[in-house]
Amino acid sequence: MPTHYSVRTALRRPRPQMTPRNADVAALTYRLTALDRWLVRLLHDHDVLTTNQIITLTARGHRATSRRLSTLHLLGVLDAFRPFLTTGSAPYHYTVGPAGAAILAAARAVDVRTLRWRPDATSRIAHSPWLAHDVGRNEFMVRLAADHYHRPENRMTLWAGEHVCKALWADHIHPDAYAHITHTPTDGGRRRTVAFFVEHDTGSMRPERVDAKLAGYAALAASTHPPTSTLVLVHASTPGREKALRTLLGPTATALGVPVATTNSTAHDTDSPLADIWLPIGTCAERTTLLGLRRTFPQAGPAPVAPGTWTPDAADPQTHGALPWPPTPPLPPPVVGPITDPAPHGEVG
Template identity: 30%
Template sequence: MSVNPREAAGTARPAGLSRLAQDLLPALYQHRLISTSQLHTLFTPHVERPVYLRQQLKELRTAGLVDAIGRRTSRRGNPELLWYVTARGADAVASDPTVPRRGYRISPEAAASQLQAHTIAVVDTGVAFVDWARRLGHECSPLDWEPEVAHRIRDGESRGATEAFMMPDAVLRYTHVAEGRRKLLSFFVEVDRGTMQTSRLAAKLSAYARYQHYIPAGRRRGRLTTREAWRDLYPVFPRLLIVLADSGRVSDRVVTNRVQDLRALAATDPRSEQLAAGVTTLQRLQAEGPFAPIATPLCGDPAPTDVFLAPAGGSRA
C-alpha cells in the first residue's frame, strides 16, 4: 500500500497553518532546497496545476518561515522558484522532538550559489523514487531520504589516529512490496553531474569499500569490538547507486565512457568487489523507474539490472 506523503511528512506543525503547509516545512528543512515542481510531485500529484500549493508556500513566506530564490539555470520564461526554510522556519521544525536535528541550515547565499544545481539534482533523485513508489504500490515518502549523512571511519585508537568521514549525497530508504512480501531497501546515493574529477570518484568508491569492512578499534562492555560500524545503523549494508544527473544534455557515448570509467575505478580496489554498486542516469530513473534494467553494476557482469543490483539469477537480498 502506498504511503500518503502528507501523513508521512507531517511532523512539525506550527499552529495556524494548513495541513499542507505544516507538511511542507519538515521536507524543506531536511532537503534544504526544493523547487515548486518537485514539491508538486511530492505533495499534490493528484492535481494538474499546483494552485493551492503555491498559495500555501506564499503564506509560509509571508509568515517568515520559508523564502525562495530563482533557479540559476532556468528554462524559458520566468525562473522557477526554489524554496528553503528561514532560520525562523528551521527553529519551528527543530522544536519538534520527533524531527531529527540538522546541523546545517541553508543560507540565502548558499541557496543562490553554484551548489544549487547539485542540491536540486539530489532532490530529483529522491522525487523519482517517491513517484515510482506511488505508481508501483511501494512505499517511499518525502522524508525517506536524508542528505549528507556522515559515517565516521577512524584508523587506530590514539589521539593522532587518522579520522575520515564517508558522506553520501543522500541515504535513501525504500520499501518494495510484492505478493504480500515487504523488502526494506537502503541506498547510498551519489549524484554526479559530470563535474566530478576521476580521482575524486576513485576516492569515494574506495571510501565505501573501506567503510563496509570498517571495525572501530576499542572495547564495548569489556570486549574487543568485532562488529562493523555500519551494523549499528543498517540491517544490511546499503546498495550504492551512482546517478549521472546531467545525462540528458550529453551524448550516449559520454554516458557510456563515464560508466566504463567507474567500472575501471572499482576494479582497482579489490574491496569494491563486495559492494552492491551500480550506476544509472537520472533520465532513465525518472522515465523507466528503479525496477527496470536501468543500472550497470560496477563490478562483475556489466549486464543492465534494476536497483536491486543483482544480475539475472543472482541474489536480490
C-alpha cells in the same frame, strides 16, 4: 524582453521581514497543517526543493500547492528565491524561513542555533556554486519516492540527506544521500528492502575523483563485523559520462568488492528510476531494476548505524542514536480534509 521579464518576475514576490525571535509561532498553530509541518522538516533535512518537486512528493495539484506555498512564504514559514535563466523562467526554490526555523526549534525543544539554520541561509543556498547539484540530487530522490503513487507496492521508507550522512559516516564517505526502498508484493509475498547510497554526478568533477570515493565505501564495509558492503548507485548526467565513469569504476569496484550500479539522466527521462535502467558493474551486461540489484548483489546490506538511529525512542524523543532526531519521512502524512486557508493576492509559485 525575456531577460527583463525574468528579472522582474524573480523580484516580484516580497520577502517576509522577520527573524525567529519576532516570529509569532504561537499565532501560527491554527494555520499550519500536518502537511505544512512535514514540509518544513523535509526542507530542513535537504535544504531546498522546487515547486515542482514539492508537487511531485505531495501528489497534489499545481494550483492548490502553489497557493499554499505562497501563503507559507508570506507567513515567513518558508523562504523562496527564483534563479535567473537566460530563456524561460525557473520554478521557485523553497527553503526554511525564519518562522519555520522557530517552529522547528519549538517542536524539538531546542534553540534555533542548534538547527544549522542562519538568517542568511536562503542567500547562501541561492548563490551556492552547488545549487544545481543539490537540486538535481533532490530531483532524483523525489522521483524515486514518488514512484509509490504509481506502484503502491514500492515505498521509500528512508531518505537520509547529505547532512545526516555526514553525521553518521564522515570518517569514511561523503555520499549525496542514503535511502531504503521496500517492496511489498501485492500477493502477500515476502517484503524486500534495498538499501543504497547515492552519488549524484553532474560532470563537474573529474572521473578520477569519483573513482577515489570507492575506497571509502570499502573502508566503511570493513568497519563492521562481519564486513558488510552497501550498494552504491552512481547517477551520471549523460550516457557519455556514465560510460566514462564505468571505465574507471569497473576495475576499482571489482578489486575492492564494492557493489556499484550506474545509470544516467537520459535513461529515466520517460520512466521511473526504479525501472530497468541500472547497469551493475562487474556482473551482467544488461540493465536491471533497482530492486533487481538486490538479486545481482546478494551480499549487499544496509549501512552500519547504531540501533534506534532511524526511529524515534518513545521513552526519550530527543535521543536517536548518533542523530539528534531521525530523518523526515520522504512521503507526506495523509491529508485530512481540504486546506481552506485562503492564499493572499499576488503571484504564486
